[in-house]
Amino acid sequence: MVAVRRAQTALEAVDLVKTYSAGRNNPPVRALRGLSFSAAKGTVFGLLGPNGAGKSTTVKILSTLSVADSGSAHVAGVDVTAKPHRVRRAIGFVAQKPGTDPMATATENLLLAGRLHGMSRHDATARARELIDRFGLAEAANRLVSTYSGGMARKLDVALGLMHRPQVLFLDEPTTGLDPQARSEMWHEIARMAADEQMTVLLTTHYLDEADHLADRLAIVDHGTVVATGTPEELKSELRGDAVQIELAEADDRAAAVLRRVHGLREITMDGCTVRGRTDDGARALPPALAALDEAGIAVASATLARPSLDDVYLRHTGHALQAPGGEDLKALEAAK
Amino acid sequence: MTTAHTESTGARPLTLIAHTAFLTGRLMRTLWRTPTFLIVGLVQPVIWLLLFSRLFRSVVDLPGFTHGDGGFLRFLTPGVVMMTALFASAWAGTTYLQDIDRGVMDRLLTSPASRAAMMCATMAHQAIQTVIQSLVIVVIALIAGATFPGGPAGVALTVLAAALLTLIFSALSNAVALLTRQQATLIAISQFTTLPLMFLSSAVMDLQLAPGWVRSVAAYNPVEWAVVAAREAMAAHTDWSVVGTRLGVLAAAVAVMGFLATRAFRAYRKST
Numbered sequence A: 001m002v003a004v005r006r007a008q009t010a011l012e013a014v015d016l017v018k019t020y021s022a023g024r025n026n027p028p029v030r031a032l033r034g035l036s037f038s039a040a041k042g043t044v045f046g047l048l049g050p051n052g053a054g055k056s057t058t059v060k061i062l063s064t065l066s067v068a069d070s071g072s073a074h075v076a077g078v079d080v081t082a083k084p085h086r087v088r089r090a091i092g093f094v095a096q097k098p099g100t101d102p103m104a105t106a107t108e109n110l111l112l113a114g115r116l117h118g119m120s121r122h123d124a125t126a127r128a129r130e131l132i133d134r135f136g137l138a139e140a141a142n143r144l145v146s147t148y149s150g151g152m153a154r155k156l157d158v159a160l161g162l163m164h165r166p167q168v169l170f171l172d173e174p175t176t177g178l179d180p181q182a183r184s185e186m187w188h189e190i191a192r193m194a195a196d197e198q199m200t201v202l203l204t205t206h207y208l209d210e211a212d213h214l215a216d217r218l219a220i221v222d223h224g225t226v227v228a229t230g231t232p233e234e235l236k237s238e239l240r241g242d243a244v245q246i247e248l249a250e251a252d253d254r255a256a257a258v259l260r261r262v263h264g265l266r267e268i269t270m271d272g273c274t275v276r277g278r279t280d281d282g283a284r285a286l287p288p289a290l291a292a293l294d295e296a297g298i299a300v301a302s303a304t305l306a307r308p309s310l311d312d313v314y315l316r317h318t319g320h321a322l323q324a325p326g327g328e329d330l331k332a333l334e335a336a337k
Numbered sequence B: 001m002t003t004a005h006t007e008s009t010g011a012r013p014l015t016l017i018a019h020t021a022f023l024t025g026r027l028m029r030t031l032w033r034t035p036t037f038l039i040v041g042l043v044q045p046v047i048w049l050l051l052f053s054r055l056f057r058s059v060v061d062l063p064g065f066t067h068g069d070g071g072f073l074r075f076l077t078p079g080v081v082m083m084t085a086l087f088a089s090a091w092a093g094t095t096y097l098q099d100i101d102r103g104v105m106d107r108l109l110t111s112p113a114s115r116a117a118m119m120c121a122t123m124a125h126q127a128i129q130t131v132i133q134s135l136v137i138v139v140i141a142l143i144a145g146a147t148f149p150g151g152p153a154g155v156a157l158t159v160l161a162a163a164l165l166t167l168i169f170s171a172l173s174n175a176v177a178l179l180t181r182q183q184a185t186l187i188a189i190s191q192f193t194t195l196p197l198m199f200l201s202s203a204v205m206d207l208q209l210a211p212g213w214v215r216s217v218a219a220y221n222p223v224e225w226a227v228v229a230a231r232e233a234m235a236a237h238t239d240w241s242v243v244g245t246r247l248g249v250l251a252a253a254v255a256v257m258g259f260l261a262t263r264a265f266r267a268y269r270k271s272t
């Protein structure tokens, strides 16, 4: 039974704990405090969470770069603590910070990666050419990476991770620094590879639209533990009903109390001039809400109704909103679709 | 599953040697593109060689100076070769610090390249530079009028001794880089160790002229082993047992230091 489950599970982390020492005068940093999740083979699993939540730490432990203080992890069915060398043969690793050699060309970077993975010179050359074309680096392929723009180097990072057709690919914020066009291309590539090559992808991101678009399942990480997990749809439907958002003309503390008395509205929160709430039927709840505010003499600037988004899920589980993606990102999403 | 994957990419199992060769190749390519350090590293020894051999020409006539045959230049050349090797290899860890800074280290550490191959490659890279620099120094000494009765074999053994010395200290420097990850610390430690090691050896002065305790300490100094082996190999009547034992201990020290330095990757992993 366990063997069967393992065969289907490409990634499994159980109760990972990791503490970093933070120098002599600081208390140690508890980066992970019992983090667990698992991802099925051939799927894209997203890790979402605020800065310092422990996403990169998780990726580093699963990719054998770092070791956990306690807990266990399996990648492609192999224990990362017992057989790290076997894990390394099965994975591609794209770190959050760039990892290309600036004193070598793109081709040389790729060839070295391929050769270290045991590819023959012939195969490595062919594969390098293919990836260079696919990531639009053909013109710069024989230039030193030190002359690349940040986005070009980032694409090469991802290409390096893909060189040997890994079973499991770790992508730590792969699209940070890419222009909208490049981001949408990257999304397209990631989705295609996961589908075509039965590759499992662990993706960390700050872009909710990215997670929504790419991830089959995702986990929201906060303070070193998983606070919610499921498919994007499951997570969204966990939030019953529509989101109501009312912008006040000026901040007024009474607004929350007034709205809590309105029938059908719940989970009222205030943030400056913005009041948020939730309701089973937005169209019906909005008029009495506006009427109640009017009666209390609170001026309303605007009111909106929305189906729950991943943003709301994130807000609910981590207690703070993520920067809403800009218009460009949305366009990229549309283009990718 | 792994087998199928390996076949699909046409991969063959590779040895430690192949990985070391690939990684050394990368470093040599970088050296070829920016040979500045290699060349700048030669300025100082050449100045020593030419200046000291003029300034201290008559040192060899001091009573008690036992290595006076062939003049001070013949005496000094092996010393300058070893000093150059020592100073350059104390900096070897800089390559790791750069790789750590650029994220290359983390990418290599998650690749199948073994830690031993990564350590051997940087050590080999440094040793190759030492071979080049040593040969240049010997040639300049010859041009300046030095003679080496030991001939080409003597020169080859001198270069070998310098390379072994380099392997020891580049492993040490790499270990410091992995443990501290700080340029400032690396510089401090290398300056703190190299100068005493140099002056506690016969690199520039015959130890017969030094206090007795210096001689006792020098017996445990790898720089002294290398200098003695080289000077003996270049001399007219070489005592091969002296050369053999010194090279033997140097090689043993290389193995020990290489092993210990490779263990430093564990500390790096824990704090990553």
Ligand SMILES: Nc1ncnc2c1ncn2[C@@H]1O[C@H](COP(=O)(O)OP(=O)(O)OP(=O)(O)O)[C@@H](O)[C@H]1O
Residues within 6 Å of the ligand: A020, A021, A022, A029, A030, A031, A049, A050, A051, A052, A053, A054, A055, A056, A057, A058, A096, B271, B272
């Ligand atoms: N090498 C390290 N030494 C000390 N502390 C570290 C180290 N790496 C991470 N930390 C700490 O561990 C915590 C988790 O960091 P981590 O990089 O995993 O966060 P993250 O979720 O990836 O954040 P971000 O979204 O900003 O990339 C942070 O508090 C961070 O300061």
Ligand SMILES: [Mg+2]
Residues within 6 Å of the ligand: A055, A056, A057, A096, A172
């Ligand atoms: Mg991170």
